[in-house]
Amino acid sequence: MSSEIRSILVAGSGQMGSGIAQVAAQAGCEVQLYDVEEERIQKALRSIGDHLAGSVAKSRITEEQREEILSRIKGCVKLESAGKADLVIEAVTENIAVKQSLFRELDTVCAAETILATNTSSLSVTELAAATRRPERIVGLHFMNPVPVMKLVELIRGLRTSDEVCEAVTRLVQRMGKTPVEVNDYPGFVSNRILMPMINEAVYAVYEGVAAPEAIDQVMKLGMNHPMGPLALADLIGLDTCLAIMETLQEGFGDSKYRPCPLLRNYVHAGWLGRKAGRGFYRYP
Ligand code: CAA
Numbered sequence: 001m002s003s004e005i006r007s008i009l010v011a012g013s014g015q016m017g018s019g020i021a022q023v024a025a026q027a028g029c030e031v032q033l034y035d036v037e038e039e040r041i042q043k044a045l046r047s048i049g050d051h052l053a054g055s056v057a058k059s060r061i062t063e064e065q066r067e068e069i070l071s072r073i074k075g076c077v078k079l080e081s082a083g084k085a086d087l088v089i090e091a092v093t094e095n096i097a098v099k100q101s102l103f104r105e106l107d108t109v110c111a112a113e114t115i116l117a118t119n120t121s122s123l124s125v126t127e128l129a130a131a132t133r134r135p136e137r138i139v140g141l142h143f144m145n146p147v148p149v150m151k152l153v154e155l156i157r158g159l160r161t162s163d164e165v166c167e168a169v170t171r172l173v174q175r176m177g178k179t180p181v182e183v184n185d186y187p188g189f190v191s192n193r194i195l196m197p198m199i200n201e202a203v204y205a206v207y208e209g210v211a212a213p214e215a216i217d218q219v220m221k222l223g224m225n226h227p228m229g230p231l232a233l234a235d236l237i238g239l240d241t242c243l244a245i246m247e248t249l250q251e252g253f254g255d256s257k258y259r260p261c262p263l264l265r266n267y268v269h270a271g272w273l274g275r276k277a278g279r280g281f282y283r284y285p
Pocket of ligand 1: 051054058121143144145146147148149150191192195227228233237
């Protein structure tokens with residue numbers, strides 16, 4: 001690998017994967033956006049194109065820059081394409097078995113020096129690393145939603161992650177115009193260990209009839225200056241992801257203070273997953 005990361009494969013073209021592909025291309029990297037279905041990739045590329053068109057309309061970038069950024073992102077449906085990437089960032093579903101199986105495959109198709117990063121929001125980076133023969137080249141890069149806007153990337157150092165890998169991804173994150181904050185590998189890291197119990201508590205407040213979702217969100221917006229209320233934020237993140245993170249916290253710490261609210265579970269069972277499903281605590285047209 002050259003000293004700087006120049007080519008990246010992003011695995012998973014959902015809202016996080018497409019956002020990561022966008023900021024990587026904006027940072028000048030050659031990006032491959034991998035997913036199992038061509039249709040999903042095309043949807044992600046359209047959404048990136050639309051976001052960049054918004055930046056052109058606001059005169060932040062020119063039309064030529066938009067086209068240049070887009071030309072750096074190529075879709076791919078074969079994981080073998082990861083062979084020559086300097087870095088792979090995995091952003092698939094928040095499930096340890098799915099991620100481990102992907103990491104196992106990546107370990108076989110990627111060059112020995114390729115760094116494998118996970119965008120997991122709470123799962124163990126060290127455990128994912130154990131599925132490969134390169135645990136020192138595995139690291140957590142936890143982007144925040146919406147990726148193009150949020151300044152933070154939580155950089156998770158697994159127990160066996162090397163200093164060299166942490167330094168290489170730190171420089172990349174800075175080139176993306178974001179601030180990396182290094183944390184150690186424990187359930188939920190820092191961001192979701194603090195954020196998710198707050199969201200879960202907001203769901204309990206709905207469940208126990210303390211107030212309506214709109215009122216709870218208003219209290220937190222106007223009273224605590226949060227940019228959006230916890231329930232609107234849960235809808236943005238995805239209620240399935242919120243539930244998965246609460247379960248990881250509960251299992252990882254064995255502490256009942258992390259028990260997911262039964263109402264959150266019910267919403268997920270009903271398919272009311274938030275914005276992406278058109279309905280969560282709010283309805284979306
Ligand atoms: N994608 C890209 N850009 C977006 C966007 C999206 N989904 N949503 C909003 N934006 C952009 C807008 O285009 C706008 O850009 P400009 O400043 O260039 O005009 C900017 O963000 C502000 O948007 P709006 O004026 O429409 O609305 P707003 O001021 O209310 O901001 C927000 C929207 C940025 C989402 C803001 O409400 C916010 O910061 N919310 C909190 C988000 C947050 O906490 N994220 C972390 C979630 S936790 C997580 O991601 C980790 C995890 O593991 C669960």
